[in-house]
Amino acid sequence: MTAGLTDSLLIVGSVAFDSIETPNGSVDNALGGSATYSSFAASFFGPPRLVGVIGADFPDEHRRLLADSGVDIKGLVTKPGQTFRWKGRYHQDMNTRDTLEVHLNVFAEFDPVLPPHYRDSTHVFLANGVPGLQAKVLDQVRHPKLVMADTMDLWIENQRKDLLALLPRLDGLLLNDSEAHLLSGEDNLVRAGLAVLRMGPKFVILKKGEHGAMLFSGDGVYVMPAFPTETVVDPTGAGDSFAGGILGYLSSDGSPPPGRLRRAMAYGTIVASFTFEDFGLDRLRRTTRSEIDARLDKYRHMLSF
Amino acid sequence: MTAGLTDSLLIVGSVAFDSIETPNGSVDNALGGSATYSSFAASFFGPPRLVGVIGADFPDEHRRLLADSGVDIKGLVTKPGQTFRWKGRYHQDMNTRDTLEVHLNVFAEFDPVLPPHYRDSTHVFLANGVPGLQAKVLDQVRHPKLVMADTMDLWIENQRKDLLALLPRLDGLLLNDSEAHLLSGEDNLVRAGLAVLRMGPKFVILKKGEHGAMLFSGDGVYVMPAFPTETVVDPTGAGDSFAGGILGYLSSDGSPPPGRLRRAMAYGTIVASFTFEDFGLDRLRRTTRSEIDARLDKYRHMLSF
Numbered sequence: 001m002t003a004g005l006t007d008s009l010l011i012v013g014s015v016a017f018d019s020i021e022t023p024n025g026s027v028d029n030a031l032g033g034s035a036t037y038s039s040f041a042a043s044f045f046g047p048p049r050l051v052g053v054i055g056a057d058f059p060d061e062h063r064r065l066l067a068d069s070g071v072d073i074k075g076l077v078t079k080p081g082q083t084f085r086w087k088g089r090y091h092q093d094m095n096t097r098d099t100l101e102v103h104l105n106v107f108a109e110f111d112p113v114l115p116p117h118y119r120d121s122t123h124v125f126l127a128n129g130v131p132g133l134q135a136k137v138l139d140q141v142r143h144p145k146l147v148m149a150d151t152m153d154l155w156i157e158n159q160r161k162d163l164l165a166l167l168p169r170l171d172g173l174l175l176n177d178s179e180a181h182l183l184s185g186e187d188n189l190v191r192a193g194l195a196v197l198r199m200g201p202k203f204v205i206l207k208k209g210e211h212g213a214m215l216f217s218g219d220g221v222y223v224m225p226a227f228p229t230e231t232v233v234d235p236t237g238a239g240d241s242f243a244g245g246i247l248g249y250l251s252s253d254g255s256p257p258p259g260r261l262r263r264a265m266a267y268g269t270i271v272a273s274f275t276f277e278d279f280g281l282d283r284l285r286r287t288t289r290s291e292i293d294a295r296l297d298k299y300r301h302m303l304s305f
Numbered sequence: 306m307t308a309g310l311t312d313s314l315l316i317v318g319s320v321a322f323d324s325i326e327t328p329n330g331s332v333d334n335a336l337g338g339s340a341t342y343s344s345f346a347a348s349f350f351g352p353p354r355l356v357g358v359i360g361a362d363f364p365d366e367h368r369r370l371l372a373d374s375g376v377d378i379k380g381l382v383t384k385p386g387q388t389f390r391w392k393g394r395y396h397q398d399m400n401t402r403d404t405l406e407v408h409l410n411v412f413a414e415f416d417p418v419l420p421p422h423y424r425d426s427t428h429v430f431l432a433n434g435v436p437g438l439q440a441k442v443l444d445q446v447r448h449p450k451l452v453m454a455d456t457m458d459l460w461i462e463n464q465r466k467d468l469l470a471l472l473p474r475l476d477g478l479l480l481n482d483s484e485a486h487l488l489s490g491e492d493n494l495v496r497a498g499l500a501v502l503r504m505g506p507k508f509v510i511l512k513k514g515e516h517g518a519m520l521f522s523g524d525g526v527y528v529m530p531a532f533p534t535e536t537v538v539d540p541t542g543a544g545d546s547f548a549g550g551i552l553g554y555l556s557s558d559g560s561p562p563p564g565r566l567r568r569a570m571a572y573g574t575i576v577a578s579f580t581f582e583d584f585g586l587d588r589l590r591r592t593t594r595s596e597i598d599a600r601l602d603k604y605r606h607m608l609s610f
Contacts, residue, residue, distance in 0.1 A: 093492045187398045189515065190535045210494065211516035212530060222607050223530035225517060230495045262610040302527050303608040305567035 007145070008049060008120070009251040011039050011244070012112050012137050013127025015052040015076065016084040018280060019101075020236055023092050027234070030280030031062045033084065034127035034150070037237035040281055041244025041271045042125075043069040044289050045252040048244070049118050051075035051137070055083040055106045065285070074115045079106040094232045095209055114140045123251035125243055128152050131162035138169060146250060148172035148205075150243060156183045168200030174243055176207045189214065190221055203261065205246070207239055213265060219258075224265050227273035227299050234279045238272045241284065245271035270295045312450070313354060313425070314556040316344050316549070317417050317442050318432025320357040320381065321389040323585060324406075325541055328397050332539070335585035336367045338389065339432035339455070342542035345586055346549025346576045347430075348374040349594045350557040353549070354423050356380035356442070360388040360411045370590070379420045384411040399537045400514055419445045428556035430548055433457050436467035443474060451555060453477035453510075455548060461488045473505030479548055481512040494519065495526055508566060510551070512544055518570060524563075529570050532578035532604055539584045543577045546589065550576035575600045 013035030019028045035052045042048040047070040054076060066073050084107035087100040110133070119142050126134040126149035134149050141147075147170050155163050156179060163183075167173060173196065177189060184195035189206065193216040196204045203217035212225035245268035253260065270292050277283040318340030324333045340357045347353040352375035359381060371378050389412035392405040417438070424447050431439040431454035439454055446452075452475050460468050461484060468488075472478060478501065482494060489500035494511065498521040501509045508522035517530040550573035558565065575597050582588040 188535060188537055190533045194535070208516065211513065212528075214533060221533045223517075223533050224608075224610075225528035225530045228495045228519060228526045228528050230493060230499070232493055259610055266610045300610070303529075305529075305564055305571045305605070 007046075007122045007251045009042055009046065009123040009125065009247055010049045010051065010114070010118055010121035010141065011035050011042065011125045011127065011247070012051040012075075012134075013038065013125075013129060013240070014084055014107055014110075015050075015054050015058075016086050016107070018236055019085070019087040020234055020279065021089040021100075022094065022234055023090065024233060025279070027279040029085070031065065032086070032237060032280055034237075034240045036066070036281070037240035037275065037284075038125055038127055038244030038247070039066065039071045040069055040284050041241040041268070041275070042248030042251075043071055044245070044271065044287070044292055045248030045267075046070075047072055048248065048251075049075060049121060051112045051114060051118065053077050053079055053084075053106050053110045053112075055079060055081045058083050065281075069285075072118075075112075075118055077113075079109070081106045083107075088236070090235065094235055097235075112137050112140075122146070123247055124148070125247045126150065127240060127243070131155050131159050131166045135162065135166050135169070138166075146171045146247075148174060148243065148247060150174045150239070151179065153179055153182055164199060170201040172203045172205060173201040174205045174207065174239075176209070176239070180204075180206050193221065205265065207242065209235075209238075213242070213269070215261060215265060217261065222262055224262070224269060225303075227269055227295065229273055229276060231277045233277055233283075235276055236280065238275050241275040242268040242272040244268070266296060266299060267292070270299060312351075312427045312556045314347055314351065314428040314430065314552055315354045315356065315419070315423055315426035315446065316340050316347065316430045316432065316552070317356040317380075317439075318343065318430075318434060318545070319389055319412055319415075320355075320359050320363075321391050321412070323541055324390070324392040325539055325584065326392075326394040326405075327399065327539055328395065329538060330584070332584040334390070336370065337391070337542060337585055339434075339542075339545045341371070341586070342545035342580065342589075343430055343432055343549030343552070344371065344376045345374055345589050346546040346573070346580070347553030347556075348376055349550070349576065349592070349597055350553035350572075351375075352377055353553065353556075354380060354426060356417045356419060356423065358382050358384055358389075358411050358415045358417075360384060360386045363388050370586075374590075380417075380423055382418075384414070386411045388412075393541070395540065399540055402540075417442050417445075427451070428552055429453070430552045431455065432545060432548070436460050436464050436471045440467070440471050440474070443471075451476045451552075453479060453548065453552060455479045455544070456484065458484055458487055469504060475506040477508045477510060478506040479510045479512065479544075481514070481544070485509075485511050498526065510570065512547065514540075514543075518547070518574070520566060520570060522566065527567055529567070529574060530608075532574055532600065534578055534581060536582045538582055538588075540581055541585065543580045546580040547573040547577040550574070571601060571604060572597070575604060
């Protein structure tokens with residue numbers, strides 16, 4: 001799990017147009033998707049390799065935006081048809097949302113084939129997707145050092161067998177609190193996380209939104225609060241930014257293991273805290289690595305007593 | 306806010322018999338109440354002075370239990386009639402509960418008069434109660450160095466004027482997330498905490514149950530997760546144990562301010578984590594200061610990265 005000079009991060013997931021309504025404003029067809037957010041978040045630590053699918057309607061300007069952030073987009077395939085579109089509305093408290101529209105479009109036929117130079121990637125993030133497809137991506141990576149996957153309630157309920165087959169192949173599984181309850185049948189969050197850990201992954205990261213995250217591994221249970229912020233403009237992509245920050249950090253840092261995963265989670269927490277502060281990628285685009293490091297220092301101080 | 310050799314902690318609140326049902330078991334007429342839990346929690350750091358009222362049915366064995374823990378019970382007044390009784394049932398997730406029965410009994414006429422030697426107390430915890438009564442207690446303390454009060458939705462809704470008059474007299478206000486929303490009208494927790502801070506107290510501690518707590522003060526915003534535990538037998542009294550741990554620590558520690566309030570909250574968090582682990586006071590009764598310190602070290606390690 002240490003990072004070397006030739007370490008490289010592969011990210012596989014969705015690239016989408018998001019239309020978002022919040023109590024404070026709205027945005028139409030903003031660049032989004034799990035692979036987009038996690039790649040952007042990871043790019044602060046090193047250049048990630050993105051695998052995704054887009055339609056003929058995907059503008060060059062978005063392609064450039066990704067490339068200019070250092071994201072390798074040779075794995076971003078264009079197919080005839082339209083790009084994945086999602087529309088959602090956040091409730092007053094900003095913690096819950098309703099999905100108003102989903103048009104999978106070209107994402108419905110997503111069958112990721114890694115470009116040859118991607119197959120040597122050492123770190124892999126399988127963003128939320130069909131577990132069978134996540135496994136198929138993994139089959140194409142020669143010698144992964146660290147693989148982390150995200151999942152969701154839909155797969156826990158409808159693709160449970162494939163998901164359970166995938167878990168022992170993972171280093172880390174990322175899921176939120178309600179998904180952990182659903183997967184484990186346990187009400188208590190600590191029991192739920194430990195039960196998921198026994199299903200095969202080397203570590204489990206349980207996301208609790210505004211309440212932070214928990215880490216379960218052979219080293220025990222750790223908790224990490226979210227970075228407290230007054231400015232919550234748009235929570236879309238925060239979970240994927242968290243994941244991208246974690247993997248970006250892990251693939252760029254060669255320090256010894258004790259505490260490294262927690263440090264990665266702290267970086268993920270901070271990158272996610274910027275994502276919140278404006279619509280879509282707008283805040284993340286304006287963020288610098290030194291801004292991230294400064295907020296990380298503030299966060300570390302906040303947790304010392 | 307520093308503690309001296311003659312510092313002493315006054316705790317005013319309820320002493321009750323609790324009947325508790327949880328998914329894992331139940332208990333009838335266990336010794337409880339806000340003043341009981343917070344006094345027990347504080348007693349690990351020094352002998353607190355308790356003010357409360359009980360009925361003729363209060364057994365000597367409970368009085369001894371308190372006194373044996375170092376609690377000064379000269380302010381525990383016996384009145385004709387029955388002791389305050391509460392009955393509640395926890396839901397499956399242990400985070401929410403229904404109140405099934407409340408019999409205020411002698412607590413309905415609670416009109417605390419401090420024994421003379423209590424009036425020089427330097428630290429004061431006004432457990433949840435009618436704000437007008439909390440103010441009346443405060444009037445009787447000569448030169449308090451640090452006063453913290455708890456409150457609840459009932460007073461925010463029905464005794465708002467008295468509560469707002471009390472706030473500028475407080476050093477700290479303790480309230481939970483839904484109460485902070487109710488008092489401030491703000492949805493975002495950080496904004497809610499800051500809005501309550503502007504109402505007059507020097508600091509605000511916002512309790513989030515299993516998700517920990519936040520601190521708002523002139524030094525900014527701090528977050529602190531709960532100590533993660535698999536063993537949640539009975540959450541009753543956890544909030545009051547948290548408060549008692551905070552005040553107990555503050556009245557016993559003379560170290561300089563930066564970080565002292567956070568350290569106090571960490572101690573409160575740890576004492577509360579023991580309260581959870583058995584019914585009523587059962588786990589707290591078996592807890593030692595060295596157990597608390599060992600868990601605090603574990604918690605500190607958990608939060609470093």
